[in-house]
Amino acid sequence: MQATANQSGKSGKHIQRLLRTVFGVTRLRAGQQDVIDSVLAGRDTLAIMPTGSGKSLCYQLPAALLPGATLVVSPLISLMKDQLEKLHELGITAVQLNSSLSRTEEDEAIARISQGGRLIIFCTPERLASPDFLSLLASAPPSLVVIDEAHCISQWGHDFRPAYLEIAAALRALGRPPVLALTATATGEVIDDIDTQLEARKLQVINTGIYRANLRYRVIQVTNAGEKQDEVLRLLRETAGVGIVYAATVKAVEDLAARLAELGESVTCYHGKLAARERKHNQDLFMNGERRIMVATNAFGMGIDKPDTRFVIHLQVPANLEAYYQESGRAGRDGLPADCTLLYFQEDKRVQQFFLAKHYPTAEEVAAIVAAAQTLPATFAFAALASSLPEFSDGHLKVCLKLLKDGKLLRQDRKLGYRLTAPSSATPSYAQLAQIYVDKQERDKQALEQMVAYAQSGLCRWKLLLDYFGDAGDFERCCTCDNCLSPPALAAPISLDEFPPAPAEAPPPAPAPQIAVGSRVRVPRYQIGTVLSVAGDQVTIAFPENTTRTFMAEFVVPA
Missing domain, CATH: 3.40.50.300 (P-loop containing nucleotide triphosphate hydrolases)
Known part of the structure; x- marks a missing residue:
C-alpha cells in the first residue's frame, strides 16, 4: 500500500x-x-x-x-x-x-x-x-x-x-x-x-515548534465582573481590525453580544445552543467581513481560518494551556502582528472547575457493559450493545469500550464488530481500568492550575507556553508580551531610599530564606500577601483586593 x-x-x-x-x-x-x-x-x-x-x-x-x-x-x-x-x-x-x-x-x-x-x-x-x-x-x-x-x-x-x-x-x-x-x-x-x-x-x-513571533500575549488582571466588562469595551474600541472574544458559557456570550449590539458595535455570536442554520449564518457574517466582532464559546474555533483576525480576547480562563494556545492562535494567521489578551478574574476559575466535574466511567459501569455484552452473540455490533444499555449515551459507551480495548478485554474486527476476549493473569481489573479516568480528572485539575499560574506569572508569556509544550530550547524572552515590555517587578519601582546603604566593610549577605508557595510574605511598600508561584528568582504574590504582583526574591521576606 x-x-x-x-x-x-x-x-x-x-x-x-x-x-x-x-x-x-x-x-x-x-x-x-x-x-x-x-x-x-x-x-x-x-x-x-x-x-x-x-x-x-x-x-x-x-x-x-x-x-x-x-x-x-x-x-x-x-x-x-x-x-x-x-x-x-x-x-x-x-x-x-x-x-x-x-x-x-x-x-x-x-x-x-x-x-x-x-x-x-x-x-x-x-x-x-x-x-x-x-x-x-x-x-x-x-x-x-x-x-x-x-x-x-x-x-x-x-x-x-x-x-x-x-x-x-x-x-x-x-x-x-x-x-x-x-x-x-x-x-x-x-x-x-x-x-x-x-x-x-x-x-x-x-x-516544527509552536512559536509565532507575530502574536503578542498579555494578561489583564481584573477585580470584579464590572471591571472585566469595562476592559472588554476598552480593548474593542482601542484595537483596530476584526477579532474574536471567547467566553466560557453560553450566558456570558449572549450577555456580552447583546451589550455590544446595544452600544452599536458590529457584532455577532456563536455557541452550541444556537440552531445549526443560525450558527452557520453568524459564522458567515464574521468570515465574510460583515461583522467585526465574534463573541463565542469554544464551539467556534477548530479549523476557523480567517487570516486577518487581529485580536483574540478571552473573557475567562480556559481549562488548560493547550486550549488557550489553540484559541488564541486563531489570531494573526496572515503573519501580521496580532494581540492575544486574557482577562483574569480569580473567581472565573470556578467556572472551569464546574466543567471539569465530568462523569467518567466507573468500575461498576465497565462491569455492566461486560455483563450486557455476554448476553449478545460472540461478535456484536455497537448498536446492539447500545440498545441493551439505554442508560448509557453513545459517547460514554464508546469511552467505556475504549477502556476495555486498552485492557485487552475487548477487540474490534475489520468489520467494526466487537468481541470479548478471555481475561488472563495480566488482565487489569475493572477498578484499575476506571482508575485511568480518575487520573485524567486529576491531570485536568493540574492543567487548570497551570493555566491559572500562567495568568498570574510575571515571566515571559511565550517562554511559559514553550516550557509547557517542551519546546523552549534556549528561548529566553519574546520581547513583545506584557511581562517583557513591562516586567511586573519593575512596574512599581521600589525607592532605594527605603533601604539603608550597606557599610563599606559589609559582611556577605545572609542567604535568602526559602519561600514556599502558599506562605505569607511581606515586601517593602506593600501589605502582607500570599505566594502564588516561585519561578527562579521571581516570586508572584497575591495581595488584598485581588492585586497580583511579581518581585525579585531578594525583596521578599516571610511575614
Missing part, C-alpha cells in the same frame, strides 16, 4: 512545478518538506505545526501525487466546506460526505468515490465508523488517510472526542493505509496516546 515519490515516478522538478502551477507556492517551508517526504515514503507521520504554517499543503500535495484517493477525517463540517471550496478553486477534485448534504448531493459524492482514482475525500470520524462507508471505500482503499486535529484522538487531549476512538479499527478495515496525523499542539503524553490509538507503525513525529 505504501508509495514512495520514486515509485510514483515523481521527480523533485515535478513537485516544484505542481507547487507553482497548482498551489501558487514557490517553495516549501522546512517543516512542510519533511512531512511531505515522510508521507510520500509511506510512513505513518504525526505533524505538529503551529496554526497558519501550512498543514493542509502537507496532504494536498501528496494527494496530487499518490495514485488513489486521500481520505481526510475532519471534526467539523464547516471546516470541510471551507477546504472543499479552496480545493475546487485550485482545480483539485474533492468531495465531502457529512450530514449537511442533501440526498442528491450525497448520491453524487458516493458516485464519484465509486469511480476510484485520484481525489480527496472529506468525512467526519462518525462517518468513517460507518460500515456502509467503509464498504464504499473497500473497492479502492485510499492511498493515504489524514487525521486532522489529531489531538482529539487522545484522552489526554484538550478536546477529547470519543468518535475518534473508532479510527484504528476503520484503518484496519481499509487494509491499514499510511496515516498522516495533523495538530497544532501536542504534549509528550498526547503524542504517545496518538501513537497508541492509531496503532501506528514506527510513527514519524515532525514537530
Whole structure:
C-alpha cells in the first residue's frame, strides 16, 4: 500500500512545478518538506505545526501525487466546506460526505468515490465508523488517510472526542493505509496516546515548534465582573481590525453580544445552543467581513481560518494551556502582528472547575457493559450493545469500550464488530481500568492550575507556553508580551531610599530564606500577601483586593 515519490515516478522538478502551477507556492517551508517526504515514503507521520504554517499543503500535495484517493477525517463540517471550496478553486477534485448534504448531493459524492482514482475525500470520524462507508471505500482503499486535529484522538487531549476512538479499527478495515496525523499542539503524553490509538507503525513525529513571533500575549488582571466588562469595551474600541472574544458559557456570550449590539458595535455570536442554520449564518457574517466582532464559546474555533483576525480576547480562563494556545492562535494567521489578551478574574476559575466535574466511567459501569455484552452473540455490533444499555449515551459507551480495548478485554474486527476476549493473569481489573479516568480528572485539575499560574506569572508569556509544550530550547524572552515590555517587578519601582546603604566593610549577605508557595510574605511598600508561584528568582504574590504582583526574591521576606 505504501508509495514512495520514486515509485510514483515523481521527480523533485515535478513537485516544484505542481507547487507553482497548482498551489501558487514557490517553495516549501522546512517543516512542510519533511512531512511531505515522510508521507510520500509511506510512513505513518504525526505533524505538529503551529496554526497558519501550512498543514493542509502537507496532504494536498501528496494527494496530487499518490495514485488513489486521500481520505481526510475532519471534526467539523464547516471546516470541510471551507477546504472543499479552496480545493475546487485550485482545480483539485474533492468531495465531502457529512450530514449537511442533501440526498442528491450525497448520491453524487458516493458516485464519484465509486469511480476510484485520484481525489480527496472529506468525512467526519462518525462517518468513517460507518460500515456502509467503509464498504464504499473497500473497492479502492485510499492511498493515504489524514487525521486532522489529531489531538482529539487522545484522552489526554484538550478536546477529547470519543468518535475518534473508532479510527484504528476503520484503518484496519481499509487494509491499514499510511496515516498522516495533523495538530497544532501536542504534549509528550498526547503524542504517545496518538501513537497508541492509531496503532501506528514506527510513527514519524515532525514537530516544527509552536512559536509565532507575530502574536503578542498579555494578561489583564481584573477585580470584579464590572471591571472585566469595562476592559472588554476598552480593548474593542482601542484595537483596530476584526477579532474574536471567547467566553466560557453560553450566558456570558449572549450577555456580552447583546451589550455590544446595544452600544452599536458590529457584532455577532456563536455557541452550541444556537440552531445549526443560525450558527452557520453568524459564522458567515464574521468570515465574510460583515461583522467585526465574534463573541463565542469554544464551539467556534477548530479549523476557523480567517487570516486577518487581529485580536483574540478571552473573557475567562480556559481549562488548560493547550486550549488557550489553540484559541488564541486563531489570531494573526496572515503573519501580521496580532494581540492575544486574557482577562483574569480569580473567581472565573470556578467556572472551569464546574466543567471539569465530568462523569467518567466507573468500575461498576465497565462491569455492566461486560455483563450486557455476554448476553449478545460472540461478535456484536455497537448498536446492539447500545440498545441493551439505554442508560448509557453513545459517547460514554464508546469511552467505556475504549477502556476495555486498552485492557485487552475487548477487540474490534475489520468489520467494526466487537468481541470479548478471555481475561488472563495480566488482565487489569475493572477498578484499575476506571482508575485511568480518575487520573485524567486529576491531570485536568493540574492543567487548570497551570493555566491559572500562567495568568498570574510575571515571566515571559511565550517562554511559559514553550516550557509547557517542551519546546523552549534556549528561548529566553519574546520581547513583545506584557511581562517583557513591562516586567511586573519593575512596574512599581521600589525607592532605594527605603533601604539603608550597606557599610563599606559589609559582611556577605545572609542567604535568602526559602519561600514556599502558599506562605505569607511581606515586601517593602506593600501589605502582607500570599505566594502564588516561585519561578527562579521571581516570586508572584497575591495581595488584598485581588492585586497580583511579581518581585525579585531578594525583596521578599516571610511575614
